[in-house]
Amino acid sequence: MIKFTLEGEFIPLIQLLKATDLVSSGGEAQMVVLDGLVKYNGEIDYRKRLKVKRGDIVEFNGQTISII
Template identity: 55%
Template sequence: MIEFELTTEYIELIKLLKLLHLVESGGQAKLFVEDGFVKLNGETEFRKRAKIRTGDIIEFDGQQILVK
């Protein structure tokens, strides 16, 4: 599990994927989200700019990300 320390109120989903180098670009992150490859707290997330906050768990490409 990857732990991500949030230093602001929230981070947008595609920015988080890019920041953690799980995708090569923001465009690639958008496509993965649009195509339903990302889960937020166990539910498929289609909103590219979903606000990720402390306590959220993201699942993508076999990885789990815990936002602290």
């Protein structure tokens, strides 16, 4: 599990995937979200501009990111 410490109120999902090195670019991040490969709090989410906040769980490519 990856623990990501949030600096502000939220982080956009695309930026989170890049910040945790699970994708190499913003374009790749957008594609995996639109392809339904990312789960947000246990459910597939297609929103590119999703605001991820403390306490949320994001899953992608066998990795789980816990936002703290």
